[in-house]
Amino acid sequence: MRQFPVAWRWALAGLIAVIALAAALWPRGRDTDTTADNGQQARSSAGISEQQRSAANLAACPRPAPGTAGSGPLAGIPVSCLADGGAVDLAAALAGKPALLNLWAYWCGPCAQELPYLQQFAQRAGNAITVLTVHSDPDEAKAISRLTGLNVKLPGVLDADARVRTAVGAPAVLPISVLLRADGSVARVEVRAFTGVDDIANTVAQELGVAA
Template sequence: MSGSARWRWAVVAVIVVVALVVALWPLLHRSHDSAASILASEVPTAPAEEQVSAADRAAAALAPCPAPSGAPVGDSPLRGITLDCLSDGRPVDLVAALAGKPAVLNLWAYWCGPCAEELPLLQQFSEQARGAVTVLTVHSDPGAAKGLSRLSGLGIHLPGVEDANTKVRTAVHAPAVLPISVLLRADGTVAKVVVRPFGSVQDIADTVAAELGVRA
């Protein structure tokens, strides 16, 4: 084959390749877009916080959240955290509302089995403490309505707040487990973060006495 013939065949081959690329480009482009859409759809998104109706709140019959007493507060990691009260939906400034007496913040969620076993113990301890210690439940999940339903089913009427974004757990640098109990001094500072479920009412009473100096 002469040099000119080889050159002509080379030109023809280049033209064929270019034509194929032009013909297939839309298909390749659409395939890339489809793959990208599938990957994007698989990225999990945070669940939206559930809306709670007045009927849900009334059915749970929870105690009202504590109101600010005006007592002085210390350098608490919970400063600036405001959460909605489960009983009426009103915002609660945690440090301001809890200042004035020791408190136990119990972090839980409606799906947590150990939490369901511990909550009745906290209810009994609160009754035993007769107001000397505030016990506040902190529902640490966006499913507020499910949380209220769970409390109602367990017969728990402690005051509680909704912490959909786990602000309390993050503030006290606790691990991502439940239940967790945060023991606060009267000035709102953290005395102890208990990363385990309490096993009995006496266990709660002994821990509170040791960390907060209150025998209930």
């Protein structure tokens, strides 16, 4: 009779040890699996499929000539091309030709009204000036979807952290059009939506001397 309580105590201690070990190991394995699953879902939701890019049919982004180094306030600012997801050295890609950069976002109503005018202006101006859209929001999928819905095919880049706006000293509003000289310097920051193709053409002619 004296040994029975001792045996019970050893059995109870062993059971507690087994339960504690199982409790310690089980959450770790589950947390690891959950973290891995969440990471995989985040990567999947952030990706843009080739089908989405193909459906948008955006014009290719400008690329720098070999050995070209960009200058001006946009020098050293990397962005990604909406057409193919590739990296773009913005200042270098725009060097040597006047440019109109239109800063916009998928959620901006006035931007949606203005973008078709910019496309018409680009068609009218031809090779005299580079017209480039700059999506100033990190949601690339919605940017591509918005351009597809508007049937706007202009070359565009993603500026997820609005470094372009900061570099040219523009306020935190949209849309904004940045007129760049061929040497990369800023001729004007237009903080408004253009009202039509002629409005764009007149502003570009006045600030950059490019007739269209």
